[in-house]
Amino acid sequence: MFVLVNLKAYPCDPVAVAEAARDVAEASGVRIAIAPQAADLAAVAETGVETWAQHVSPNDYGSHTGSTLAERAAAAGAEGTLLNHSENRMKLADIDASITAAERADLETCVCGNNPAQIGAVAALGPDAVAVEPPELIGGDVSVASADPDIVRDAVAAAEAVDDDVDVYCGAGISTGDDLNAAADLGASGVLLASGVAKADDPRAALEALVEPLA
Numbered sequence: 001m002f003v004l005v006n007l008k009a010y011p012c013d014p015v016a017v018a019e020a021a022r023d024v025a026e027a028s029g030v031r032i033a034i035a036p037q038a039a040d041l042a043a044v045a046e047t048g049v050e051t052w053a054q055h056v057s058p059n060d061y062g063s064h065t066g067s068t069l070a071e072r073a074a075a076a077g078a079e080g081t082l083l084n085h086s087e088n089r090m091k092l093a094d095i096d097a098s099i100t101a102a103e104r105a106d107l108e109t110c111v112c113g114n115n116p117a118q119i120g121a122v123a124a125l126g127p128d129a130v131a132v133e134p135p136e137l138i139g140g141d142v143s144v145a146s147a148d149p150d151i152v153r154d155a156v157a158a159a160e161a162v163d164d165d166v167d168v169y170c171g172a173g174i175s176t177g178d179d180l181n182a183a184a185d186l187g188a189s190g191v192l193l194a195s196g197v198a199k200a201d202d203p204r205a206a207l208e209a210l211v212e213p214l215a
């Protein structure tokens with residue numbers, strides 16, 4: 001299982017979380033990546049943890065003030081990028097162009113969707129992975145894998161029907177090792193989570209507990 005921790009704009013220490021994730025990944029053998037704010041990409045990548053951007057813009061080099069250029073995210077140390085997160089929705093044409101931009105910069109891509117229909121649609125754009133995250137469960141205490149297992153199963157089926165090379169992750173409310181196992185049982189090959197780590201009193205302990213059943 002791939003564990004992708006999205007720090008959103010939470011007021012945590014991104015470098016401390018990254019160091020904890022690096023150590024827990026090394027000790028457990030579980031693949032863990034951190035997606036910090038764009039301004040923190042280089043500092044997080046410096047720790048040696050796998051680093052992802054939360055978003056890259058659809059544009060190439062040029063007159064695009066305020067954009068997050070895929071090439072610069074990669075130069076800062078990012079190895080992948082989320083796209084179309086529920087909190088940063090994009091037009092279909094822009095998702096397509098951002099996937100192209102990410103590929104140009106050698107970034108792995110994971111495109112989010114709210115439901116299985118959206119997952120099928122974005123899988124057709126050829127990302128490396130898709131992630132189903134029901135917005136109403138994001139930031140809550142109940143994991144998507146237990147609150148709405150069918151949405152994960154149906155998202156896996158929807159992506160597979162379009163392109164079985166696309167990995168399917170799930171997210172929302174995931175915070176324990178049991179949640180990870182439940183997601184794997186439903187066919188997900190990774191999870192996205194945020195508050196369970198970024199808002200934890202002790203992010204290192206939260207990460208250790210999360211991967212404990214997989215280690």
Ligand SMILES: O=C(CO)COP(=O)(O)O
Pocket residue numbers: 006085133137138139140171172173174192193194195196
């Ligand atoms: O949006 C998410 C990850 O991208 C999920 O957030 P929570 O883990 O806080 O529910």
